[in-house]
Amino acid sequence: MKAMVLNELCRLDREKSPLKCTELPCPAPSENEVLVKISACAVCHTELDEIEGRTPPPQLPIVLGHQAVGRIVQTGGNVSKLSVGERVGIAWIYSACGKCQFCREGNENLCEQFRATGRDVNGGYAEYMTVPDEFAFVIPVVFSDVEAAPLLCAGAIGYRSLRLSGLRDGQNLGLTGFGASGHLVLKMVRHRYPHTKVFVFVRGEPEKVFSRELGAVWAGDMEEVSPERLHCIIDTTPVWKPVVEALKNLMPGGRLVVNAIRKEEVDKEYLLKLDYPAHLWLEKEIKSVANVGRRDVREFLELAAEIPIKPEIEEFELADANRALIELKERKIRGAKVLRIESEH
Ligand SMILES: [Zn+2]
Ligand SMILES: [Zn+2]
Numbered sequence: 001m002k003a004m005v006l007n008e009l010c011r012l013d014r015e016k017s018p019l020k021c022t023e024l025p026c027p028a029p030s031e032n033e034v035l036v037k038i039s040a041c042a043v044c045h046t047e048l049d050e051i052e053g054r055t056p057p058p059q060l061p062i063v064l065g066h067q068a069v070g071r072i073v074q075t076g077g078n079v080s081k082l083s084v085g086e087r088v089g090i091a092w093i094y095s096a097c098g099k100c101q102f103c104r105e106g107n108e109n110l111c112e113q114f115r116a117t118g119r120d121v122n123g124g125y126a127e128y129m130t131v132p133d134e135f136a137f138v139i140p141v142v143f144s145d146v147e148a149a150p151l152l153c154a155g156a157i158g159y160r161s162l163r164l165s166g167l168r169d170g171q172n173l174g175l176t177g178f179g180a181s182g183h184l185v186l187k188m189v190r191h192r193y194p195h196t197k198v199f200v201f202v203r204g205e206p207e208k209v210f211s212r213e214l215g216a217v218w219a220g221d222m223e224e225v226s227p228e229r230l231h232c233i234i235d236t237t238p239v240w241k242p243v244v245e246a247l248k249n250l251m252p253g254g255r256l257v258v259n260a261i262r263k264e265e266v267d268k269e270y271l272l273k274l275d276y277p278a279h280l281w282l283e284k285e286i287k288s289v290a291n292v293g294r295r296d297v298r299e300f301l302e303l304a305a306e307i308p309i310k311p312e313i314e315e316f317e318l319a320d321a322n323r324a325l326i327e328l329k330e331r332k333i334r335g336a337k338v339l340r341i342e343s344e345h
Helices: 043-052 145-152 154-165 180-192 204-211 241-247 267-274 276-280 294-307 316-330
Strands: 003-005 019-023 032-043 068-075 087-090 094-095 129-132 174-175 198-201 218-221 232-233 250-258 285-288 313-317 337-341
Touching: 003 316, 019 316, 032 087, 032 145, 043 316, 068 145, 087 129, 087 145, 094 129, 145 154, 145 294, 145 313, 145 337, 154 180, 154 218, 154 232, 154 250, 154 294, 174 180, 174 241, 180 198, 180 204, 180 294, 198 204, 198 241, 204 218, 232 241, 241 250, 241 267, 241 276, 313 316, 316 337
Parallel strands: 174 198, 174 232, 198 218, 232 250, 250 285, 313 337
Antiparallel strands: 003 019, 032 068, 032 129, 032 337, 068 087
16 A cells, blocks of 8 residues: 655754655554544644654654545454445554553543554555544535545634533633644634633734634634633643733633643743732643543544534645645744545555
């Protein structure tokens, strides 16, 4: 099978073709696994982090990609819930132990043996991949393959952020940053919490206008004071300033959820502006979000189908994965980038 393979870490400002088109043996499904013939795989910022070593794969070479959609073409032993021909999606969570306390409580994303698709095991930038049947998600019929792929990461993580925020209908929600995940959260909130007012903190004027179009009642700069106090805030920025500035807008007992895999070091000294009485006193909370559990992917796909949420798509061929990655790095973004994979076999 054809796959786009990462053989060594590199810097994308120097190396424009980090992945090599390679012929690999087609994997065979083991016990409790299914073999999926992939038709679409969306491209995520996390791939840039993997290639440049901020989230390095433990072993190389590796096939990247954790937003894959395709059909099951073979099942290993002991697979009962899924069958050949079914369309499934594969997300960042590839497997977990299933036995520890976190797994038993449905927080398998916190499991010590958590493995990530396209980092710890080969992912979706290929014609085929295997996945444990318990970690393959049936895709609702309203979505085409390419539409479903980008929902599997930003949308599902946005959903978990919203869930962890503890927001109830009618409470005020703040969003700091307004990218892929933020705008999906706003759409979910409009649908599920119709009486909630959303306040958006973002730098760019186009993002402010866009957020108001999608139903935000207010959009301002990161350091502004929101016209009303907020019960919950979800932060989707990679830096610290929005965290510190957002806390002053929280109500007593409010919660700030940080939805970012990493925070950059560039403005870390901003944390020194943290003022205990203004920012934390009165039982304000800060909580991070660590990617997704299965429940988040499942529930988000259902919700996305119900709303419906249909992402803007820009399609690339599998062999053009490098171009898609470089454009993402250079912020040439016109909708979610999706690799369309058509195999000859
Ligand atoms: Zn992702
Ligand atoms: Zn576990």
